[in-house]
Amino acid sequence: MAKLVINEERCKGCELCISACPKKILGLSEKINVQGYHFVELKEPENCIGCAFCARTCPDVAIEVYK
Helix, strand or coil: CCCCEEEECCCCCCCHHHHCCCCCCEEEEEEEECCCEEEEEECCCHHCCCCCHHHHCCCCCCCEEEE
């Protein structure tokens, strides 16, 4: 199983990774980071396939995928 790590403080909530995820398991958090953005969070970690489309799409390099 893959492990997805999201840097909540680096994320600006652009939602590009949400669109890129083939499993549709990412979503915006209700919480906000220090910059005032709703950051992305992994809603269903058990369904992550480790494709890393989210990490490659993120313009802020806020996502890392470990297999």
